[in-house]
Amino acid sequence: MDRTLIIDCNNKIAEVVRVFGWVQVRRDHGKIVFLDVLDRSGVVQVVATEGLAGDLRSQDVISIEGKVAKRPDNLINPNLETGTIELQASKIEVLAKAEELPFDMGNKDLNLQLPTLLDYRGLTLRHPKVKAVFKVQEVVIDAFREALQKKDFTEFQSPVIIPQTAEGGAEVFEVKYFDHKAYLAQSPQFYKQILVPVFERVFTVNKTLRAEPSVTTRHLTEVTTLDAEFGFIKNWAEIMEMVEYVIKYIFERVAKENQTELKLLDASVPQTSREIPRIKLRQVQEIIYQRTGRDNRQEPDLQPDDEREICKWAQEEHQSELVFVTHYPVKKRPFYTFEDPEDPGYTLSFDLIGRGTEWLTGGQRINDLEKLIANAEERGIDLKRSELYLQAFRYGMPPEGGFSFGSERITQNILGLENVRQASLFPRDMERVDIRLSSQK
């Protein structure tokens, strides 16, 4: 008999069907056994005799033949897409037997400490609340691409192996590359800029690697970053407008397509009905000083406390969960950042801050070769191995800018997850690459 997807059972009442799936939960009621069975389309309640159910347990892979029946009104489950039906099993075949589980996967919450959650990632990802995170992330990434495709951006694939460490300096992974040394890219910055004179507008979804020497709740060594860059900007405000468009596009798709997941995780996307306010770093610091008496007005960057406070302010004063903080000092931004001619010492760059933390960073870039080289030299950055990057400027680079954000971080922020590791399928940090490194030295 051909397979029926679980969700399609809704339209097959009184028919005999064959369903494939994983046992999620088993509930014994005397001679009757209830099984919640899951496939890619959903979950259905299967009713089986003790004999048919045998020793079935969570994660067993089974084929079930049975009749689809309407549930009595008082047993309807409004929280389940198949909540008005059940499958009355007449034959159950085990396709793959699961070993006994190390913990209960049938709970609504998977109450495990993070290390255990990750030690058993091959199993814990199957839990509905864990899996839901990555259905949201999938939509985030797809929406990012779709938003930019609609604005004439060309998608490209940026390299992971790079010849030099020009951009970051520290915290870069070294690769044994035949008889040479190479490095892992910390960002696609150089490559997206090279492609501005090729395609004018480009984006990439790409791996970036950073040898983060500390274990925090916000940092991973391997990240899937979402990057965009585009030429012929009228002014740098156009870059923030593009960010606002992309971010709102992502929120709208997540709100629409991930209703189940948002409900399951008790989360919601930020409100986006209002314009996102734009405010200079120095004004932010002044506001914080006025509101809290905390004087960070000489600091070149925001402290975590400041990020939380300015978000409160944006919510109160602008009814916005997000705020652009602009004009970071030249010395705090990369060498290719454009200095504001009307505000010397400060850059045409911005961070998007929301819910008390940084979401995204961007800005206008220097498009003049001489200025770029001078800036690099001033900081002791060697561009000898970055000849292709220099060519982009040597042969005609228009005014341009772009932005960058991590898919894990935005997923974490939308869903309000405590730790960014919860938003990475297979998180890597200095202590773990799938397994704990300490145990494997």
Place this chain on the structure above:
Amino acid sequence: MDRTLIIDCNNKIAEVVRVFGWVQVRRDHGKIVFLDVLDRSGVVQVVATEGLAGDLRSQDVISIEGKVAKRPDNLINPNLETGTIELQASKIEVLAKAEELPFDMGNKDLNLQLPTLLDYRGLTLRHPKVKAVFKVQEVVIDAFREALQKKDFTEFQSPVIIPQTAEGGAEVFEVKYFDHKAYLAQSPQFYKQILVPVFERVFTVNKTLRAEPSVTTRHLTEVTTLDAEFGFIKNWAEIMEMVEYVIKYIFERVAKENQTELKLLDASVPQTSREIPRIKLRQVQEIIYQRTGRDNRQEPDLQPDDEREICKWAQEEHQSELVFVTHYPVKKRPFYTFEDPEDPGYTLSFDLIGRGTEWLTGGQRINDLEKLIANAEERGIDLKRSELYLQAFRYGMPPEGGFSFGSERITQNILGLENVRQASLFPRDMERVDIRLSSQK
């Protein structure tokens, strides 16, 4: 004045507009200068006085104000999307000046040797014929994703840094990972299998890295691979059916969306009106023996000559430019490959061959933990650091399979490019990572 995209000039006849772009070609005709100017939307012919044109040359970035005019009938260019109009410049502003070019970028063909093409990648990518390759590749990758999204596949991001070398053994890059060793993933195989019990059907577009110790026209050290894996297959033929669906989907979108590029590169997608024939390796070798007298019937794999010959056969006998070659010997396939119970010693695996070369590889996988471990041990493969992978099987893995192919290779094959490097924006091999390594040791 606001910017008008070049393509939109078609609808602005007799209007004054402002266009941004790069000078492609300059043609001097006495006191009149013709400039082909390019932006992301297309190319337009600009007519300027000698005075306005000044010393403008190829790759200069300019802003032009001028009136859109209809061309006289005898000057219409039917090969250009804006071939019925020209832009009569009244003001030209230089936004960024290009240095003198090291070679002529205005030729229809860019007649450069590959090393020069790559040494100047920051410039040569701008040539219409070079750029066209990556507009095709963009559609290939997007079509791959769209085809699988339509079949309920979930997209995921597979790690680049991995803890062990289990799958490949040799030809793996080593990373200095804090105080440990880690490696770069040669494929997302383990991770896509781990996710079958999570999402049932998954795909990924991901970087794979391989320390190819030789320089050939078919190999790169860094590849963007397209991978899919799915559970609850009825039989392994279903995997080939999925491949056929995906490949035809890609061809259809490229044929439709890349007409300009295909014409420019004098290329066409393989004909897909027919079913792709499926034939066992041993039969292939018998056919080749019959047709050519070449006796490779004891070989475990196809030689390049054989690949070309079986493609001729498929074209002649099945009017198909593609053919599935199946049942490679167990010893030639990875340890997780499913052995055909009806044909012991041979696997339920396949390669898709076309136009004389391999396009894609796939097959059914072992889903039984004990058999998998036994196979790994037999080959001396250590799965100690692959605990997450083993968990996938320990806790219920359905019958499953999948396939994998490189985005560069398929672009090369569709476009008939001589060298796979032409199908990689920034190709890496043992001699080059952007720059030539020999010069930088």
